[in-house]
Amino acid sequence: MELSLTVNGQAHSVDVEPRTLLVHLLREHLGLTGTHVGCETGYCGACTVHLDGAPVKSCTMLAVQAAGSAVTTIEGLGNGDLHPVQEGFWERHGLQCGYCTPGMIMSTAGLLAENDSPTEAEIRHGIEGNLCRCTGYHNIVRAVEYAAARMRGDEPPAPDWEVQS
Amino acid sequence: MTTTTSALGGAIRRREDPALIRGRGRYVDDIKLPNETAAVFVRSPFARAKVLSIDTSEALATDGVLAVYTADDLGDLGPLIAQLSFLPRPLLNGDEVKHVGEAVAMVIGENRYVAQDGADAVFVDYEPLTPVIDLKDSLSDRQLVHTGSESNTILSWAGPFGAEPEAQQAVKDQIEAAKQRDDAVVVSQEMINQRLIPTAIEPRRVLAEWSSGYGSLNVWSSSQIPHALAGAIAVSLGLRSTKVRVVAPEVGGGFGAKLNVYNDEILVSWAARHLGRPVRWTETRREAANSTIHGRGWVGTATLVGTRDGEILGYDFEGIADMGAYTQNFTVAIPLLGLFVASGQYKMPTYWKIDCVATNTMTTDAYRGAGRPEAMYYIERIVDMYAREIGMDPAEVRRRNFIAKEAFPGAVSPAGFAMDTGDYAKNLDALLDSADYASLKAERDAARAEGRYVGVGLATYVEVCGFAPSGLADMGFNWANYGLPTAFNGSGLVRVNPDATATVVIGTGPTGQGHETTWAQIVSDRLGIPVDDITVKHGDTGDSPMGIGTFGSRSAAVDGSATYEAADRVRKKAAKLAAHLLEASEDDIVFADGGAHVAGSPESKVGWADIATVAYQVHKAPAGTEPGLESEVFFTPSNATWPFGSHLAMVEVDPETGNVEILRYITADDCGNVINPMIVHGQIHGGIVQGIGQALFEDAIYDSDGNLLTGSLVDYPIPTAGDVPSFELHGTVTPTDVNPMGVKGVGEAGTIGSAQTIVNAVVDALEPLGVKHIDMPLRPRRVWEAIQKARG
Numbered sequence: 001m002e003l004s005l006t007v008n009g010q011a012h013s014v015d016v017e018p019r020t021l022l023v024h025l026l027r028e029h030l031g032l033t034g035t036h037v038g039c040e041t042g043y044c045g046a047c048t049v050h051l052d053g054a055p056v057k058s059c060t061m062l063a064v065q066a067a068g069s070a071v072t073t074i075e076g077l078g079n080g081d082l083h084p085v086q087e088g089f090w091e092r093h094g095l096q097c098g099y100c101t102p103g104m105i106m107s108t109a110g111l112l113a114e115n116d117s118p119t120e121a122e123i124r125h126g127i128e129g130n131l132c133r134c135t136g137y138h139n140i141v142r143a144v145e146y147a148a149a150r151m152r153g154d155e156p157p158a159p160d161w162e163v164q165s
Numbered sequence: 166m167t168t169t170t171s172a173l174g175g176a177i178r179r180r181e182d183p184a185l186i187r188g189r190g191r192y193v194d195d196i197k198l199p200n201e202t203a204a205v206f207v208r209s210p211f212a213r214a215k216v217l218s219i220d221t222s223e224a225l226a227t228d229g230v231l232a233v234y235t236a237d238d239l240g241d242l243g244p245l246i247a248q249l250s251f252l253p254r255p256l257l258n259g260d261e262v263k264h265v266g267e268a269v270a271m272v273i274g275e276n277r278y279v280a281q282d283g284a285d286a287v288f289v290d291y292e293p294l295t296p297v298i299d300l301k302d303s304l305s306d307r308q309l310v311h312t313g314s315e316s317n318t319i320l321s322w323a324g325p326f327g328a329e330p331e332a333q334q335a336v337k338d339q340i341e342a343a344k345q346r347d348d349a350v351v352v353s354q355e356m357i358n359q360r361l362i363p364t365a366i367e368p369r370r371v372l373a374e375w376s377s378g379y380g381s382l383n384v385w386s387s388s389q390i391p392h393a394l395a396g397a398i399a400v401s402l403g404l405r406s407t408k409v410r411v412v413a414p415e416v417g418g419g420f421g422a423k424l425n426v427y428n429d430e431i432l433v434s435w436a437a438r439h440l441g442r443p444v445r446w447t448e449t450r451r452e453a454a455n456s457t458i459h460g461r462g463w464v465g466t467a468t469l470v471g472t473r474d475g476e477i478l479g480y481d482f483e484g485i486a487d488m489g490a491y492t493q494n495f496t497v498a499i500p501l502l503g504l505f506v507a508s509g510q511y512k513m514p515t516y517w518k519i520d521c522v523a524t525n526t527m528t529t530d531a532y533r534g535a536g537r538p539e540a541m542y543y544i545e546r547i548v549d550m551y552a553r554e555i556g557m558d559p560a561e562v563r564r565r566n567f568i569a570k571e572a573f574p575g576a577v578s579p580a581g582f583a584m585d586t587g588d589y590a591k592n593l594d595a596l597l598d599s600a601d602y603a604s605l606k607a608e609r610d611a612a613r614a615e616g617r618y619v620g621v622g623l624a625t626y627v628e629v630c631g632f633a634p635s636g637l638a639d640m641g642f643n644w645a646n647y648g649l650p651t652a653f654n655g656s657g658l659v660r661v662n663p664d665a666t667a668t669v670v671i672g673t674g675p676t677g678q679g680h681e682t683t684w685a686q687i688v689s690d691r692l693g694i695p696v697d698d699i700t701v702k703h704g705d706t707g708d709s710p711m712g713i714g715t716f717g718s719r720s721a722a723v724d725g726s727a728t729y730e731a732a733d734r735v736r737k738k739a740a741k742l743a744a745h746l747l748e749a750s751e752d753d754i755v756f757a758d759g760g761a762h763v764a765g766s767p768e769s770k771v772g773w774a775d776i777a778t779v780a781y782q783v784h785k786a787p788a789g790t791e792p793g794l795e796s797e798v799f800f801t802p803s804n805a806t807w808p809f810g811s812h813l814a815m816v817e818v819d820p821e822t823g824n825v826e827i828l829r830y831i832t833a834d835d836c837g838n839v840i841n842p843m844i845v846h847g848q849i850h851g852g853i854v855q856g857i858g859q860a861l862f863e864d865a866i867y868d869s870d871g872n873l874l875t876g877s878l879v880d881y882p883i884p885t886a887g888d889v890p891s892f893e894l895h896g897t898v899t900p901t902d903v904n905p906m907g908v909k910g911v912g913e914a915g916t917i918g919s920a921q922t923i924v925n926a927v928v929d930a931l932e933p934l935g936v937k938h939i940d941m942p943l944r945p946r947r948v949w950e951a952i953q954k955a956r957g
Contacts, residue, residue, distance in 0.1 A: 017278065033195035034188015036417070038366045039450035043878035046366055074188030086186040090178055093843050096851065097677030098185030099367040099417030105186065124886040131878065133366050133418050134677045136854035136915070137886040139847055161176050161842040164894045 003067040007032070008076025016063050023047045025063035026073060034074040034102045038131070045130030048103035049073050055110035057129075074102035077109060084150040085109050085143070092159060094143030096134035104130045108144050116152055118144070173690045173906070176843040179682045180696070181675075190415045193370035193385045194447060201372075202231055204433055204446040205280040207270035207287045208456065209262035212296035212525040212871020213310075216259050216269060216289060224272055224286040229279030232440060233287060234271045234432070235259055242435050243401040245428050246647070247494050251319045252311060252523060254491035256401075256428045262291070263310060263490035264526050265873055266455030271432055273444060296525035296871040300464050300485045303522040310490060310523040317523045319488055319497055324504045324517040326581035337516040340479030343470045349478065352550045353468040357940045358539045360462035360487060360865040361858075362875070363532045364883050365676075367417020368448035369457055371430050373437035381408040384434055388413045389423040389676055390714035393494075395706045396647030397426040398434045409434075413704040419676035420855070421531035422457050424716045425494045426647075454876040459865055460532020462487030463500075463539050465519065467547035475557050477513040477566045480579075482543055484519045489528035495535070496528055497521050502536030505629040507580040509544040510589045510809060511566045515579040525871045531716060533855050534916040537628050545624040545921040549928070550937065559925070560597060563625055564590055574902060582629070584807045585901045585909075586837075592897045593625060596811040596833035599895040605815055605829070613933060618818040619828070620930025623811060624922040630910035631722030631806040631903070653719075653801070656710035657728030659688055659735050660795035663781055665759060665773035667692065667699045672712015673724040674703035678912060679844045680720060686840055687725055687906070691732035692739070693756035694773055710797055718808070718910030721840060726904040727800035733905075734796035742779045745787050746771045806901045806909035810834035812853075812922040818930045823949030825861055825927055831893040832918065837900045837909035845911050850892055852915020858884045859916075860923035864942050931955065 004013045007030060014029050026032045026049070035058060038046035042060035049058045050072040077083045085108045088094060095101040104127060111118065111126035118126060123144045124137070132140060138160075146156040184190045221233040236259030245254050258267050270287050274280030297303045297310050303317040310317050323333055344351050372385040382404065388394050388411070395411040398404070416423065429446055437444040448457065465484020471477040486500040500519045508515040548566075552559035567589040568576055576584045596602075605621050612619035633653040656672035669684050685699040703709060712724060736756060743761035744751035753764045760772040779786045780794035815829040832849060839845050862882045866874045875881040900907025920941065927943055928936060934955040939947060 019278065027194075031197075032188070033191075036192070036367070037194070037447075038368065038417075039878050041450070041877050041879055044366055044450075082186070089186050090182045093179065093847050095182060095185055095677075096679070096847060097365070097367065097418040097675075098181070098190050098415060099192065099365075101185055102188045120891065128885045128887045131366060131883060131885065133364055133420065133855070133883060134851045135847060136850035136852070136892070137884075137889060138850040138892050140886065141891060159176070159843070160894070161846045164846075 001064065003064055005066050005068060006070040008072060018064060020063045021059055022061040022063045022066050023058040026058060032073050032075050036099055036102060038099065043131070044100070045107060046100050046103040048106040048130060050106060050110065055107050074105060077105065083109060085112065085147040087150065088143040088147035092139050092143040092146050094135065094140045100130060100132045104132060104140060108147065112148055112151060116148060118148060173686060173840055175686060175841065177682055177686060177696060177841060179679050180685060181679060181681050192367060192415045192417055193372055193387050196372060196385055196414065198372065198374055198443040201443045201445055202273050202275060202440065203277040203280045204436060204444050205272050205277065205284040206268045206429065207272065207284050207289065209265060209267045209269055211262060211291050211293050212265050213294040214262050214291035215294065216262060217292055218290045219259065219270060220288040221270065223288070224283040227279065227283045227286050229275040230272060230283035231275065232273040233283060234436065235269065243403060245426065245431055246397055246400055247426065247492065249492060249495065249497050251492045251497060254428055254493065256432055261312065265871055266452065266527060268428060268456065271436065273436055273440065277447060298524055298526060298867050298869055298871050300487055300522060300524065303524050304485055304520060310525055319492065319521045319523060321518060321520045322501050322504050324507055324515065324580045326504055328581060333516060336514050337481065339514050340470060340481050340516055343478035348472045349470055350473060350551065350554055351468065351470045352547060352554050353466060354547060354550060354938050355464065355466045356543060356546060356938065358461050358463040358542050359941055360529065361460045361532055361863050362454050362865045362881055363420045363422035363460055365418030365420055365422055368450060368453040369423060369427070370447050371433045372443060372445045373434040374443040375438040375441060377441060381410065382434055382438060384409065384411045386411060386413060386430055387416050387423055389416070389419040389716055391674065391704055391706050392672065392712055393647040393714065394426050394430060398431060401431045402435055402438065410707040413674055416676040419715065420533045421460060421535055421716060423676065424531050424714065425458055450878060451876045454881065455527055455873050458493060458528050458530040459489065460529060460535070461539055462529050465543060467543040469547045469551045471551055473555055475555060475562045475565045477511060479514045480508060480544065482507065482517045486519050486521050487526065487529055488521050488523050489526045490523060491528050493528045493530050496530045499529065499531060499536040502629070503540035504580055505582055506537050506627050507540050507544065508578050509541060510568060510625050510627050512568045513566060513579060517580060526867050533852065534913045535717070537913065537917045538856065538920060541626045541917050542921045546924060549925045560593060560602065560623060564593060583804060585804050585903050586899050587807060587809055588897065588899050589625065589809060592809060592833050592835050593811045595895055595897050596813055596831065599833060600813050600831040609815070618820055618930045619815065620926045620928065621813065621815050622922055622926025622929050623813040624918060624925055625811045626918040627807055627809040628913060628917045629805050629807055630718035630913065631802065632717045632719050633723040633802050634804055635801045637805065653713055655723030655727035655800040656712045656798070657724055657731045658710050658795065658797040659728060659731040661735060661739070661773055661777050663774065663777045665694070665698065665777065667694050669699060669701045669728060670709045671701065671703050671724050671728060672710045673715045673720040676715060678715070678720065678848065683721060683840050683844060684725065684728055687729050688732045691729065691736050693758060695759060718912035721908050722806050722904055722910045723800060723802065725908065726802065726906060727798045729905050730800060731796040731798040734798065735794060738794065739776050742776050742786055743771050746775060746779060802903040804903045806837065806903060808836045808909040808911065808914055810896070810914055810918055812918040814922045814926040816923065816926040816930055818927060818948060820952055823945035823947070823952060825943055825948060827890045829893065830890055831895070833895045833897060834911070834914050835897045835899050836911040836914060838898060838907040840908060846894055848911045849894055849915040852913060853892060853919045854884050854889050856916045856919025857889055857923055860920040860941055860943060862942050862944065
């Protein structure tokens, strides 16, 4: 079946099987492989993208459900420059293997769009739908704090590895 | 932080990250080949059953299905090999399946959707048989897992390691005699160290392409051991090793689960050759749960005897370890790794024995820590129980029984292993000082006085890492099965290019640990070439030196050392050439800032481009100079490394719900010298949370029929950001003497130290109720029930 949607600001019209998942449309039909698949229950969050501005899990959604919508993937975040959240993950070692990272960054961008000064508890609650097996979340929380500070125009706190010994 | 020229010890931002944070990294599933097909496996729903028949006709008639293979179709394909193969896994089982999830057929379709349609249309007629699931039941041999075998017990490991059975018995007798002393206190507890599912966020993926023109096979796999995989595929497919190239591109986490050669990797490779089209297999999360290896799975009784004043007189452990239905790469060696560290940081006589038994469940193998978290759990729980029993502070009991720092170098652990370096008391003091232990205990006591259940728990650990000494490779590890002559050697190649950049190619590769950054730092330190001008390549057997891969916290200590030596050899040659260009003595040459100068005269400098030009155009060099500016080194150290540390947790238990909240988590880890403190912190954080996952949440549960009840992330809850606190990391630095950088390895430290720290803290919190032990995972219901039981 034919469907139209906008992805990262670009209009697409694609012909897919009705049962095609949104994540497979993005990865296999549009070649946007930054969105990852880590499970099939929507639990891990590696497949998180923005649908009309809000984070959704693209592995538990049919492509046809996104017809007429605007999708933003990790490739479209930041419009060519690094988004402050991407910068935060780099500066504060918020990733190791990188597999959960695109989904984690998309969820974080959604969180900070709603709350520019989240507490640590709010950050932790806000990214609970995204699983990471490498970082233990500590440096992800620091990355989000860094990004929030940058987006507010504040100076981010010093990295832990300089403070702790 | 953004400096790009500092080397060892610098917290340099990772060079891996720009691609990964933009979604431009390349994992196996991001690589697309023309004309690809997809494989889906048909798996057993029974734990043990006879396969009576497999009807593939409807599957073959399904639109888009290209082939369906069963065991009968694999005539020319050799067996799945492993290093320690006692119960080899069939590639496809057409006879008697032995665990839920075992593969019986492989369907190839034009894409994954139609391949799944085909798999759904394969009809297998099974005759269910009674499975063996429980470890004690297995040990009894009441019923055999493998029809026709003599026993479910595959082998047993006992220690002191290397001692004759009579000498081991003598140690046991000595411990028994100690129990009879008038002042003896004996504590004993059976404890479960439950089975876990490794759960890398990227499940396994395999893509294979047969190149008929060249008679060669290209395989992309999310693997920790590409060289071993290439060797195994070559053996199974009857190819020369040079005709198989395996690439492990970005790997989305491993934790041991990808430290194996799997039947699917062999089958997909074989099918690609058979069909003449590329074949891709993409593991689902459910498959990752029931057909990728599990970890842990021990039950055992720890017994400790000591005096009333805190002197430990002996430690005895007897346990059973679950191997699952088949043995894979390291399966039976994992409990041996436990024996390595069985006596922890302590000096008491130690008797240790574990029986490795088969069950009708998925195979167990290396999961982060691999045998060491289990062994440390038992010793550290029982030492804590002993401290409680004699009413002495648990930190003090530990300190009184440490192997003294004066015993190093040359210390041999009571379990029978030579250790490298250690200073345990200093490390524990660093933890207690950083945590302000006395204040924490006062805080706990104040909370208790208010009726709150707050606990402080600590644990020390020692681990054994950097597996490499050539002699260790003789302990039954048959790398020759994979066509690998190099045992556990590390390897590294360093090349300075004519444009003053350097290429580093290593035999190991990362699954998230940041090798591209760390190795650039090592080479930058030796050559003075900026980190940004050094490219680190890995994971491609087509162009990397033979290497074993990443596991056992070994990469930096072993392959890092090889690279360090290779860079040193390049440096020596470059010094000669620079001396020639500067008309100076090579002893006076100093490398810095992207070039070389004479000591004391930084203004007279030659750049690396100048040196490389002379190296490649030797008519400009001193007569007899061999062209080129590179070195490849294989490295074997004199011993493994023995990192150590101390962890402390403060927790609060809600007596109404049984929920455990971690208030503080503080560590002092000692992994020797540190190459990149940012990366080391990250490794410790991640490791701690995997240990917390075992302590509080994770449990791979098979019911008595052998059904895996925890096959999805909904049923198998790994920690989320909301489940854990931020961590306070401190440490000491005790360099190893077995490699040139003094690094010990840190990949598993957090996991090896943390589970028992949490359980000790929870038991401390519940001490006013008299709770002495709760088996992991300490989920709210289990804790609540323990509270109810204690309250009567």
